[in-house]
Amino acid sequence: QTPKKPPPSPSPLRNSKFFQSNMRILVTGGAGFIGSHLVDRLMENEKNEVIVADNYFTGSKDNLRKWIGHPRFELIRHDVTEPLLIEVDKIYHLACPASPIFYKHNPVKTIKTNVIGTLNMLGLAKRVGARILLTSTSEVYGDPLEHPQPESYWGNVNPIGVRSCYDEGKRVAETLMFDYHRQHGIEIRIARIFNTYGPRMNIDDGRVVSNFIAQALRGEPLTVQAPGTQTRSFCYVSDMVDGLIRLMEGENTGPINIGNPGEFTMLELAETVKELINPEVDIKMVENTPDDPRQRKPDITKAKELLGWEPKIKLRDGLPLMEEDFRLRLGVPKKK
Ligand code: NAD
Numbered sequence: 001q002t003p004k005k006p007p008p009s010p011s012p013l014r015n016s017k018f019f020q021s022n023m024r025i026l027v028t029g030g031a032g033f034i035g036s037h038l039v040d041r042l043m044e045n046e047k048n049e050v051i052v053a054d055n056y057f058t059g060s061k062d063n064l065r066k067w068i069g070h071p072r073f074e075l076i077r078h079d080v081t082e083p084l085l086i087e088v089d090k091i092y093h094l095a096c097p098a099s100p101i102f103y104k105h106n107p108v109k110t111i112k113t114n115v116i117g118t119l120n121m122l123g124l125a126k127r128v129g130a131r132i133l134l135t136s137t138s139e140v141y142g143d144p145l146e147h148p149q150p151e152s153y154w155g156n157v158n159p160i161g162v163r164s165c166y167d168e169g170k171r172v173a174e175t176l177m178f179d180y181h182r183q184h185g186i187e188i189r190i191a192r193i194f195n196t197y198g199p200r201m202n203i204d205d206g207r208v209v210s211n212f213i214a215q216a217l218r219g220e221p222l223t224v225q226a227p228g229t230q231t232r233s234f235c236y237v238s239d240m241v242d243g244l245i246r247l248m249e250g251e252n253t254g255p256i257n258i259g260n261p262g263e264f265t266m267l268e269l270a271e272t273v274k275e276l277i278n279p280e281v282d283i284k285m286v287e288n289t290p291d292d293p294r295q296r297k298p299d300i301t302k303a304k305e306l307l308g309w310e311p312k313i314k315l316r317d318g319l320p321l322m323e324e325d326f327r328l329r330l331g332v333p334k335k336k
Pocket residue numbers: 028029030031032033034035053054055056057058059060078079080081093094095096097098099113117135136137138192193194195196197
């Protein structure tokens with residue numbers, strides 16, 4: 001009879017940091033505007049290790065400056081349209097340009113990012129058993145015929161327009177998420193994000209809030225795209241990040257609208273920026289781009305009921321916080 005093998009002695013590594021139960025979280029697009037604020041919040045929890053994968057198309061290392069070199073943080077230059085083989089527990093999948101100027105710049109790349117990029121992140125989630133959250137968009141409602149927009153509304157989207165690479169891309173991304181969920185049992189979360197603003201937006205990224213604030217600080221006219229009566233609802237970035245984390249940690253797949261229901265016309269927004277930041281600038285009407293949605297406002301009943309979430313920061317309180325950051329970056333000090 002062969003003697004029984006003695007049980008393996010406990011490895012000296014057992015109590016080392018390699019065996020601590022840290023949560024490893026991947027944030028794709030983490031060098032961007034919303035992603036970098038999300039990383040800041042996730043890094044506050046000492047049990048989280050955060051890995052950012054970003055190709056720096058619209059994001060920048062500068063947004064993550066304070067974390068580079070931190071033992072719980074890792075930054076990878078990676079394009080999500082290529083496979084990614086790493087080990088993680090959770091995936092926040094944000095990678096995708098969000099400003100119309102950038103997503104229209106290379107529309108084929110935008111749709112690849114949305115479709116192949118999301119497919120790859122789902123493949124990764126499937127291989128390692130991770131939960132994955134997709135940042136979808138209010139653009140899936142297109143030029144909405146229902147107002148405000150509940151999640152049950154299927155949308156009014158032009159499939160062949162200049163915005164389609166983004167909004168149809170996100171619609172396919174949502175479809176992929178649900179197919180992986182139904183077919184492979186992947187744990188999914190879908191957030192439909194409405195217009196978000198705050199510090200670290202690209203100064204020249206062409207979105208309306210960043211444009212108006214930069215114009216007001218440079219003393220240039222605020223460019224309202226005609227007719228100016230189109231509406232948007234603006235959510236401050238800290239509220240957005242709070243909503244995304246609640247969705248990830250909660251029990252509901254979504255889709256769930258995350259946005260601020262305070263609705264403004266673009267003329268009202270221009271008037272507000274003028275009043276708060278520089279009463280001397282003019283407001284100028286300029287030509288609009290095709291397929292611009294005429295109205296947009298989230299119905300956030302689901303977010304309230306299922307996530308216990310609602311935004312706290314009103315536009316008038318959020319704009320000055322963003323102004324401060326833009327003043328620093330543009331080198332325009334506040335007049336005494
Ligand atoms: P952003 O452009 O600041 O950030 C996107 C990040 O993704 C950037 O760092 C960019 O470099 C990276 N990226 C783009 N393509 C990539 C690729 N192929 N591979 C790897 N990285 C890539 O935009 P944001 O405002 O922070 O938006 C983040 C997410 O939220 C996006 O998915 C966007 O669609 C969604 N969203 C944003 C808003 C908004 O108002 N900001 C509204 C709706 C939805």
